[in-house]
Amino acid sequence: MKLHTLALALLGALSAHAAWIPITSLPVTITQPGDYYFVSDIYEPTLFQVPAITVNAPGPVVIDLRGFALVGPEYNANNSAGVLIQSNDVTVQNGSIEGFLEQVGAGSFYQPRRRPEFVC
Numbered sequence: 001m002k003l004h005t006l007a008l009a010l011l012g013a014l015s016a017h018a019a020w021i022p023i024t025s026l027p028v029t030i031t032q033p034g035d036y037y038f039v040s041d042i043y044e045p046t047l048f049q050v051p052a053i054t055v056n057a058p059g060p061v062v063i064d065l066r067g068f069a070l071v072g073p074e075y076n077a078n079n080s081a082g083v084l085i086q087s088n089d090v091t092v093q094n095g096s097i098e099g100f101l102e103q104v105g106a107g108s109f110y111q112p113r114r115r116p117e118f119v120c
Helices: 002-017
Strands: 021-023 028-030 034-038 053-055 061-064 069-071 081-085 090-093 096-098 102-106
Touching: 053 061, 081 096, 096 102
Parallel strands: 021 034, 028 053, 034 061, 053 081, 061 090, 069 096, 081 102
Antiparallel strands: none
């Protein structure tokens, strides 16, 4: 009986992993808890004063860059955040964010102020 329980637990873990949601284009607003991932580098030269990814979800969110890069319009001094976090329990991991005034910003009244160096 214990082997059957272990098999069901493993099956549940595999099906939970299958729920990863790909991020393939920008801008994107995440409004649901979940696990999100990049499938390639994403370069978006047309983002002006708009975050590439906005997270406003009522629960945990993981954004796994999977070794890829999120690259914004570096030449525009007025561009926004690569990832704007407007909720709790958000993880951004395993990649780099470049070409934004701020790579990651937080808060409901976000105003970019400086250009820190931030690498996930």
